[in-house]
Amino acid sequence: MEHRCATIERCDYLVIGSGIAGLYFALEAAEHGTVVILTKRDAAQSSTWHAQGGIAAVLDPQDSYEAHIRDTLRVGVGLCDVAAVTAAVTEGPDCVRDLAARFSVVFDQKNGGFDLGREGGHGCRRVAHAHDMTGREVASKLLDAVHDHPRITLMEDCMAVDLLTAAKYGGPNACFGAFVLDRHSGRIGTLLARATILATGGTGKVYLYTSNPDTASGDGIAMAYRVGASVANLEFIQFHPTCLYHPEARSFLISEALRGEGGKLRLADGTRFMPSYHDMAELAPRDVVARAIDQELKRTGDDCVYLDMTALDAEFLRERFPNIYKTCLSFGIDLTCDPIPVVPAAHYSCGGVKTDLVGRTDVQNLFAIGEVACTGLHGACRLASNSLLEGLVFAKRTASVVKDLEEVEPPGLVQWGFEGAADSDEAVVVTHNWDEIRRFMWNYVGIVRTTKRLERARRRIETVREEIRDYYWNFKITADLLELRNLALTAHLIILSAMARPESRGLHFMLDYPETMDWFAKDTVLRRGSGPPA
Ligand code: SIN
Numbered sequence: 001m002e003h004r005c006a007t008i009e010r011c012d013y014l015v016i017g018s019g020i021a022g023l024y025f026a027l028e029a030a031e032h033g034t035v036v037i038l039t040k041r042d043a044a045q046s047s048t049w050h051a052q053g054g055i056a057a058v059l060d061p062q063d064s065y066e067a068h069i070r071d072t073l074r075v076g077v078g079l080c081d082v083a084a085v086t087a088a089v090t091e092g093p094d095c096v097r098d099l100a101a102r103f104s105v106v107f108d109q110k111n112g113g114f115d116l117g118r119e120g121g122h123g124c125r126r127v128a129h130a131h132d133m134t135g136r137e138v139a140s141k142l143l144d145a146v147h148d149h150p151r152i153t154l155m156e157d158c159m160a161v162d163l164l165t166a167a168k169y170g171g172p173n174a175c176f177g178a179f180v181l182d183r184h185s186g187r188i189g190t191l192l193a194r195a196t197i198l199a200t201g202g203t204g205k206v207y208l209y210t211s212n213p214d215t216a217s218g219d220g221i222a223m224a225y226r227v228g229a230s231v232a233n234l235e236f237i238q239f240h241p242t243c244l245y246h247p248e249a250r251s252f253l254i255s256e257a258l259r260g261e262g263g264k265l266r267l268a269d270g271t272r273f274m275p276s277y278h279d280m281a282e283l284a285p286r287d288v289v290a291r292a293i294d295q296e297l298k299r300t301g302d303d304c305v306y307l308d309m310t311a312l313d314a315e316f317l318r319e320r321f322p323n324i325y326k327t328c329l330s331f332g333i334d335l336t337c338d339p340i341p342v343v344p345a346a347h348y349s350c351g352g353v354k355t356d357l358v359g360r361t362d363v364q365n366l367f368a369i370g371e372v373a374c375t376g377l378h379g380a381c382r383l384a385s386n387s388l389l390e391g392l393v394f395a396k397r398t399a400s401v402v403k404d405l406e407e408v409e410p411p412g413l414v415q416w417g418f419e420g421a422a423d424s425d426e427a428v429v430v431t432h433n434w435d436e437i438r439r440f441m442w443n444y445v446g447i448v449r450t451t452k453r454l455e456r457a458r459r460r461i462e463t464v465r466e467e468i469r470d471y472y473w474n475f476k477i478t479a480d481l482l483e484l485r486n487l488a489l490t491a492h493l494i495i496l497s498a499m500a501r502p503e504s505r506g507l508h509f510m511l512d513y514p515e516t517m518d519w520f521a522k523d524t525v526l527r528r529g530s531g532p533p534a
Contacts, residue, residue: 007189008415011036011153013402014177014193016160016220019046020135021370021391022199023142024095028399030151036191037152038180040159040479043143045215047201047371048388051135052255052324054107054127055392056385057092059114063124065089072386075121075285076379077506078521079233084376087357088386088393095392096128103141106130118260119384121285125260127385132255132321138388157183159479160219161416163196165227165363169411173228174364176408179416183479188416195365195402198224198353199395202371203237205483206491207346208442211240211253217483218490220372224353225493225534229361230527232374233351234490234497236507238382239447240347241265241289244340245304246331251345254307254324256384259283261320264308266339267296273305287381287507290344294447297343306339344447348387350378350507351497354525359398362527365408369394374523380506429471430480433464437491445495450511454499461492492534497524499532 012033015022026035037043058068068089073080096114099105107128108115117127130137146152161179166172177192200220204212225231242259243251259265259282265274277292278284284292293305309317314336318325321335328335353361353368355375361368370391377390437460444457465488472485501524503517504510526534 008192009036009189010192012194013197014038014191014195015197015199016178017046017199017201017370017372018043018143018154019048019199019201019370019391020138020142020388021395022197023139023146024392025197025199025369025395025399026152027142027145027149028396029402030149032403033151033194035152036193037146037154038158038160038178038191039154039156040183040219041215042156043154044139045213046139047212047216048135048139048391050211050213050253051388052132052253053119053257053385054117054129054134055092055096055388056119056122056126056383057096057128057389058089058126059093059096059128060116060125063126067123068126071122072377072383073379075381075383077381077516079379079505079523081376084357087397088377088390091393091396092389095389095396099138099141099392103145105138105141117257118283119256120259120280120283120289121383127257127260129257132257132323135388155180159183159482160223161188161477161482163223163227163366164190164192164410164414166408166411167228171411172364174408175227175366176410181477181479181482186476186478188477190414190416192410194407195367195405197359197398198366198368198372199370200372203349203490203494204346206438206441206487206494207237207446208438209243209251209343209345211243211251211345211347217487219483219486220368221352221493222486222489224361224363224366224368225489225526225528227363227366228528229363229366230354230525231352231493232354232523232525233380234349234494234526235501235524236350236378236380237346237494238286238348238350238507239290239344241286241293241344242307242342243345244328244331245343246341249331252327253347254340254342255321256286258307258309258321258324262312264311265289265293266306266308267300268302268306285381286384287509290447291509293344304341304343307342308339309335310337310339348382350374350380350382351524354523355394357397358401359394365405367398367402369398380508427480429467430484433468434484434487437461437464437488441491441494445498448509448511449498451499451502454495457495458499461488461495464488465492489534493526496526496532496534500524
């Protein structure tokens with residue numbers, strides 16, 4: 001069912017975001033209530049849609065839960081929550097089978113079972129996939145089911161402005177829905193819900209170069225923080241080591257699965273460099289590979305390194321990686337005989353809105369699932385292909401508890417009150433600030449950080465946010481302005497989190513604090529009103 005946003009509407013479960021976590025939650029929760037899925041563009045514009053590698057799960061009798069748990073904990077460098085890891089690993093395989101059985105998701109098969117791929121940090125082949133378009137296969141099948149479901153309403157081109165909490169009206173800190181901007185009419189309506197579920201995805205657009213779609217502007221983190229939810233571990237931004245280096249490719253992802261099948265990273269002169277950085281060479285954890293590439297680029301002054309697949313059978317490569325093959329070819333690169341130029345780009349936020357093991361945040365009736373959440377699964381660095389896994393497992397867990405929630409009564413008529421603001425005559429403010437943030441975040445809060453660079457970034461973001469605040473309260477709200485406001489707050493929180501960790505661990509590498517310190521083996525938690533102001 002599709003729909004536009006009227007003035008005031010009500011549902012049982014309001015899901016914000018249409019990636020794997022939001023869709024899977026909606027389909028589970030619709031068993032016991034009405035669901036509205038809010039998505040700010042069309043529903044297919046999610047990071048899930050672009051996910052290539054697959055879903056890590058113990059599906060091979062030779063593999064074991066212990067081994068998957070061990071790999072996840074090792075890559076997470078002391079910050080994973082063992083209970084979250086155990087839940088994801090032990091409940092994941094049934095979710096993968098459920099996708100195939102209930103929603104007809106087609107995974108590649110081999111010898112009567114799953115054809116499992118290998119990726120960095122995994123000790124064995126463990127990744128269920130649909131060629132190199134796993135996310136698209138999963139999301140499209142879940143969306144088909146959502147469209148057919150009589151109790152789910154999909155609202156496209158509708159963006160949450162802010163969460164509604166009773167605390168704003170003198171009550172407890174409990175969420176009862178959101179203000180919603182309809183991008184077509186420009187009107188802001190009210191959506192009331194028994195439970196509000198953030199499934200807004202990641203923060204990649206905070207950085208100049210990212211594998212993420214344009215929608216990844218940190219909306220969920222920013223909205224949750226504004227209503228007093230704790231956010232955790234935002235300094236751990238994962239940079240994917242291999243995105244296509246081409247002026248028109250917009251950081252198209254070159255899946256780690258290529259290295260899993262034997263791809264080698266080389267410098268322009270053909271030299272392999274990963275064996276001198278880690279004993280797993282090209283299959284080392286992602287933070288190690290991204291940092292090694294960064295270091296080699298700085299040392300040589302080159303613009304990119306190369307992923308060499310040419311030793312593999314050409315027919316196999318075309319069959320296993322049809323989308324990557326076709327995309328590279330469209331840029332004049334035949335990966336069966338040409339090395340692929342690659343660079344790292346921002347890919348995944350390991351931190352997010354802090355939750356327990358059933359998606360609860362510390363704001364009553366507000367939940368977070370998928371990339372926007374920090375469940376404790378990823379710690380200081382996410383193991384490859386554990387993200388779709390997390391989306392499924394924690395969506396299902398969250399759906400199992402929301403039906404028992406007590407409703408928070410809205411305090412009277414809740415309506416947006418700023419209809420009279422003027423149209424902006426300086427849209428350039430939005431684009432300029434957006435570009436500026438993404439550039440200084442890339443330069444100062446990127447793969448390698450220093451205290452001085454973080455300080456510079458903090459000063460810049462404070463100035464930019466002041467300008468945005470001024471603009472926000474004086475002009476009519478647009479989706480671009482909302483995204484900029486969220487992006488700026490998220491950037492600020494990433495900077496503050498990074499400054500709170502004077503050590504190096506996993507994805508957070510400080511040149512002036514290169515050691516990992518035992519006493520920092522704890523989460524970085526920020527909450528509005530406690531700690532440095534953001
Ligand atoms: C990839 O295919 O390399 C991405 C998988 C992931 O981010 O886990």
